[in-house]
Amino acid sequence: AQSVTQLDSQVPVFEEAPVELRCNYSSSVSVYLFWYVQYPNQGLQLLLKYLSGSTLVKGINGFEAEFNKSQTSFHLRKPSVHISDTAEYFCAVSDRKSGGYQKVTFGIGTKLQVIP
Amino acid sequence: DAGVTQSPTHLIKTRGQQVTLRCSPKSGxxxxxxxxxxxxxxxxxxxxxxxxxxxxxxxxxxRFSGHQFPNYSSELNVNALLLGDSALYLCASSLVGYEQFFGPGTRLTVL
Incomplete structure (x- = not known):
């Protein structure tokens, strides 16, 4: 069984400041990792994914994440945030055995609040 | 190209009732x-x-059951609703083994 821990429920940050949203996962098998964003009253949008290869993954809207297998972490970063980044961010994991995208386990989410 | 669509957007039911939510996947x-x-x-x-x-x-x-039709659309059925079933229900579609695309969800409130 897999699990995802998002260490911060809310992260306030000033506009144009950098931000890091933390995510740790637990799994007994190799995994795929994802970050999703959810704007108010909307569904989930995929920001980025780690499948294999380079541990630094670049996504949409200037976000990137680094896969650290030894620390079982997949932290999300952005060097300079914008007001429009205010949203809830979900880290998610899927084990490779089940076919990758098929059964995705989500964390409880981190609310990013960008302060003007 | 329409993305994933879900209906209805909002729904209010009472305890013990049954509900059906619908999802149309992204084309392909x-x-x-x-x-x-x-x-x-x-x-x-x-x-x-x-x-x-x-x-x-x-x-x-x-109590949670579903169905997929030949055109790939799907239904989620929930019987004997409980207060704890109040939630946003999200549908995601994909080609098997590939990235899931999410719909906007159906907000179910059970009174």
């Missing part, structure tokens, strides 16, 4: 997954349909 997708997102929580996997059969299931009771 053949797999539909359903998730429940309670307030303040991340989405929880309910089940997944491919080729009109339930392929995987999460930790949800048998």
């Amino acid at each position: 997708h053949d797999t539909v997954s359903w998730y429940q997102q309670a307030l303040g929580q991340g989405p929880q996997f309910i089940f997944q349909y491919y080729e009109e059969e339930e392929r995987q299931r999460g930790n949800f009771p048998d």
Whole structure:
């Protein structure tokens, strides 16, 4: 069984400041990792994914994440945030055995609040 | 190209009733997954349909059932509704083994 821990429920940050949203996962098998964003009253949008290869993954809207297998972490970063980044961010994991995208386990989410 | 669509957008039911939620996948997708997102929580996997059969299931009771039609659209049925079933229900579609695209969800309130 897999699990995802998002260490911060809310992260306030000033506009144009950098931000890091933390995510740790637990799994007994190799995994795929994802970050999703959810704007108010909307569904989930995929920001980025780690499948294999380079541990630094670049996504949409200037976000990137680094896969650290030894620390079982997949932290999300952005060097300079914008007001429009205010949203809830979900880290998610899927084990490779089940076919990758098929059964995705989500964390409880981190609310990013960008302060003007 | 329309993305994943869900209907209705909002729904209010009372305890003990039954509800049916509907999902139309993104064009070209053949797999539909359903998730429940309670307030303040991340989405929880309910089940997944491919080729009109339930392929995987999460930790949800048998009150939660589904169906996939030959055109790949899907329904989620919940019987004997409980207050705790109040949530946003998300549908995601994909080609089997590939990235899931999410719909906007159906907000179910059980009174």
